[in-house]
Amino acid sequence: MFFDSGYTPLPGEPGGQRWLGCTANNREYALLLRHREPRPWLVCVHGTEMGRAPLDLALFRSWKLHRELGLNIVMPVLPMHGPRARDLPKGAVYPGEDVLDNVHATAQAVWDIRRLISWIRMQEPESLIGINGLSLGGYIASLVASLEDDLTCAILGVPVADLVDLLGRHSGFGRDDPRRETVALAEPIGHMISPLALTPLVPRAGRFIYAGVADQLVHPRRQVARLWEHWGKPDIVWYPGGHTGFFRSRPVQQFVEDALQQSGLLDDPSEQRDRPA
Template sequence: MDRRGDEIPVALPTPALAAQAFRDEIVLTGFRLFRPLSDISVFDRINAEVRAAVEFYSDQGYLDKPESFFAVPPPLSEVTVRPVEAGGRRYERLVFDSGYQPHDGEPGRDRWLGYAANRREYALLLRHRQPRPWLVCVHGAVMGRGLLDLTLFRAWHLHEDLGLNVVLPVLPMHGPRARGLPRGAVFPGEDVLDDVHATAQAVWDVRRLLSWIRGQQPDPPLGLNSISLGGYIASLVASLEDGLRCAILGVPVSDLTELLGRHAGISRTDPRRETIALAQPLGRMLSPLSLTPRIPLQGRFIYAGIADQLVHPREQVVRLWEHWGRPEIVWYRGGHTGFFQSRPVQRFVDAALVQAGLVAS
């Protein structure tokens, strides 16, 4: 483990580190196989939509003031909570109407509203009978599945050993919210405006969930915990919401458009590179690098892998770390998915929760 941020620790070649980097490459290959790029002709529609979106967001002032793009959601009060028992454990499943809609006139709005499964938000809920601090855990890409999320976030440890109320929401186009989607419709994916609307709705849904928590308990200590794509969403929420004690960003994305361009698997001469270039203003508008975090510096925490092949350490993580005022950061010796087996990361997350005041020392 290394806590320096300005210099990424040297990844000395070892069999274990090579194995983790290779595992990341397998994950990337899987993404490309199961999420292949559409025919070039499809990008004519995508590019036209991106051009229209840049013009629309510019006219609305969102490109100059990205915070204004994110509408403030109404407080959440009507939810359905059902008990669940699985694997000998008891917890709850929370369901509510998202209520999110793209702005009138936004390109891609009608298509997005046609994704019916996204209209409902789902979350797993582990809570105590007495008032406790709350931790909202925001998952990464291809997650949003109950057992997987509970495992990767070590949710039972957070709930039982550390005494927290833990909530795990499902991001748009994931888990049960992916039912009935057209082939190739994913988040993140090649359809830029779908990515824009998915990001906006994810931020909206998490903020509504925070409002519901505040309605359950007066002035509850609240924090965010996140992984990968979830780190991207959590960093945006932390730049829009007041009153959060901490945001723990694990292997976080800071510029989604740049990340997709890096991993698109297209050559430098491929005309589809035009899409990435056209979408750069949208990527900046939706980046936490364009917003100011509202959480105090002592409540900001980041961890990342020095051999990460998915979220580039310098292009993504270091830029966010610097923008966030160089908060406490831990570099673990592993790839993107290696955080789960990293004892230093586990200790770092627990210590962060203590430092933020969510867990007693």
């Protein structure tokens, strides 16, 4: 499915005019797996360099969630990813070195997903809705879960908590590099668009996090543990691996299914069966 995003920076917002020049972001795309009858929904938010159907379907195990567990699945494409990355200026990526582009991309991602959730509610007013994010998608999901009422659960996989802190840590700048001052100046902006600055609206029993103890990209302490503590120390699983190790982790797969079951998105196990798509 696709629809016009409708996101527009406020007049005079720094970087707003440049952001509007990235016209491929004006249209939102989402992959939809929907049952004929009303079913609970899971919004799956991809990570960096994803937004491609085969990869997203595999990493979220979407067909199993849809066919075996009976969920409606919708996978939105984030700004500057997939078909929304066409004709971007050279070097423009999300997340990237341009702090203001990161701000607008984050704001538009949250805007688009909230519009998508509104559409779901119009389609099936009584259906439960959860959100599930990976890496950058976990960051976006945590923001949505702090702004959107009535989500049943939020499952954050290897989630980023502070984008500026993450990019600064991986910048490669030496101790005496003057560019480190730019990172320091950007720290308040990072806090402004961080879930650490917001209060989660998802009930505590519906909050779930998983992460790798050896993650070299999203630091377990600087990123994940801070978000876990801010979210009230909800159920968390640490798997023995790096950033992408979740895909082959049986404990993570079971944790996600248990989270969906505990949240009420799944039928009783005795009632689950293969369902036609």
